[in-house]
Amino acid sequence: MNSQNISLPPPEGGFIRCAHLRGGNTLLAQARFDLDRYDDSLGVRWNLPFPPALQQAVKKRRAEYLVSRWLAREVMGQMGIAGFLLQNHSDRSPRWPDGLQASLSHTDGAVALAATRQPRCVGVDIESVMSLRTAEETAALLMSSDEKAQLRALRLPFSLAATLLFSLKESLYKALWPQLHQPMDFHQASLLEADIAAGRAVLALNQTFSTTFAAGTRLEAEFQLEADRVLTLLTHPVAGNKKPAEQRG
Structure with missing residues (x-):
């Protein structure tokens, strides 16, 4: 970033x-x-x-x-x-506001917000780094065995790497929710690439949610790592796929 x-x-x-x-x-x-x-x-x-x-x-x-x-x-x-x-x-x-896509996130002592007028879905997430115990206990819920091997290869503390994966998937969920209004679990998207030096990552959907967001769709994100926090931002082009707001109050 x-x-x-x-x-x-x-x-x-x-x-x-x-x-x-x-x-x-x-x-x-x-x-x-x-x-x-x-x-x-x-x-x-x-x-x-x-x-x-x-x-x-x-x-x-x-x-x-x-x-x-x-x-x-x-x-x-x-x-x-x-x-x-x-x-x-x-x-x-x-x-x-109408004509604007935005996303908000908060954690201990910090808030992040992303916004754009472009036809892009946007999701931002900021997380306090989880403990190693939490990372190990939630690994099966959060990641596949292939993803766990990827995280181990990043040469980051596993707690930080697991928090990064969690945050990336949270950003993806936040970006897609206004478009689809469908719940997602952590195994419906996978981490394909993570470049720590560049602060860039690529994820892919494992399930078809719509014609625009089909299985195999690649979504790019950026991230920032700190000693105690992780910030991720995912944006993706979208045109005419946003569901109407009448069901949202």
Whole structure:
């Protein structure tokens, strides 16, 4: 993910530590926050009210909601949509402005958002690196034996490699959901290639979901590895395949 980033000045309060935006055909933004500096009054001060369903949510959930809505408003502002307040469809997927494809993800202390006006499906995912125990215990659910061998060959700690695979498949699922509205499990797509130096990966569908997304379809992604986090972004051309929104509230 080599990029030229521009800083997004964080709001007052010190809760959001930093934020930046990578330009291009697909905007990619990230924000980092300090949960210890969260305060419920920030939502009012930033004009980002909490919905009733979150009034009794745990502090971490409220904090992630506030950062994600702040970041969405900032990114939409960069795209000429002022004062945007992100809401959800009835299936809990984000409700983005018409003519725009976007994806949002959050993990401990970080939020990521990708958005484009191009006819491309987009999925972004940010994950805290799982423990080695979790990686070993979930391997059968997450990966095939061939994929496990691929991960072992990457010369990464297995916990980091497994988190990368998990995040890549999450990004793929998020990218395809608005197009298909079909659930997917981890074995319905496979990792074909992963270039650690270039931060690039290729996955393939193992099942036919539609004429556009048939078995064997290759989907390209990019990724960024940190000591404690993995960020993945998958985009793929799509034309006229998006299902109508009437079933989504």
